[in-house]
């Protein structure tokens with residue numbers, strides 16, 4: 001992806017976008033500040049002006065390579081864009097982890113900018129980058145930043161030491177990390193759809209009925225869809241489908257979901273029951289019939305902005321899926 005293809009991430013007050021060469025002077029003005037640099041491990045003080053140009057160029061190359069996303073945090077003052085700070089996420093090689101870091105110009109402190117930006121970038125990353133964990137390391141004396149990491153949902157995972165270049169030595173740091181369970185909202189508890197029981201017996205969990213379908217193309221590949229940002233388990237790949245509405249049969253629910261999510265028309269006669277998932281999802285129990293379908297009208301397209309992938313059966317396990325799907329994938333691979 002080029003930096004031009006990166007769609008800026010927006011929050012209520014902020015935009016996170018790739019840095020541009022013309023940001024260098026303002027970036028330098030904000031970061032060449034002892035109160036900012038003293039908290040950042042890799043930066044020198046004073047911060048040379050030409051380093052801002054080199055840094056911006058390197059961040060653009062990293063976005064193109066897909067190795068790191070260092071973005072400008074900008075606010076709006078009337079029609080004027082105002083550089084507020086920077087935020088970055090670096091993929092850790094060979095793992096499904098990434099490290100997040102940020103700084104905010106001194107005059108913008110105290111307004112919740114860092115938490116707003118970091119929460120947004122972390123949730124975006126989990127939804128789009130094939131990651132499972134976000135990590136951070138923060139100077140132990142930097143209580144404001146520790147509060148930011150806690151506020152976005154990361155939890156303390158240990159202590160360590162890091163080199164702080166501007167301080168000329170090693171200082172204690174607090175390590176944080178979190179996954180989807182920490183950073184994305186838990187799924188709402190379902191209304192019971194199977195029975196109209198007014199109250200569940202004590203300790204019983206509501207049952208959530210979800211219907212899903214493995215669409216199989218003429219090459220024997222299976223369609224997976226990626227759960228979009230904002231949904232529970234965002235970023236995991238799943239079989240298209242969704243919750244059944246009250247009064248629907250599983251086939252009716254699936255036909256509706258496939259139309260809504262993929263804009264294809266399927267007839268009930270083309271839906272072959274294959275297997276089902278029965279999974280304790282914490283606050284509810286998930287029951288999910290999985291159908292196979294080899295014939296449909298139309299070309300599947302992502303109507304809800306979700307990524308789609310046609311996957312060979314022997315490659316299905318390369319895609320991170322919800323825990324309920326794991327046994328289904330093994331059965332499907334053996335069957336196909």
Ligand SMILES: Nc1nc2c([nH]c(=O)n2[C@H]2C[C@H](O)[C@@H](COP(=O)(O)OP(=O)(O)OP(=O)(O)O)O2)c(=O)[nH]1
Nearest residue numbers: 187210211212238239240241242243322323324325
């Ligand atoms: N569609 C689908 N859902 C799955 C799979 N595996 C799995 O655990 N689920 C779970 C995730 C959710 O808890 C639930 C589906 O709920 P959802 O919120 O995505 O359903 P929906 O499309 O009706 O969504 P919405 O309209 O309520 O936003 O089932 C799967 O392979 N496909």
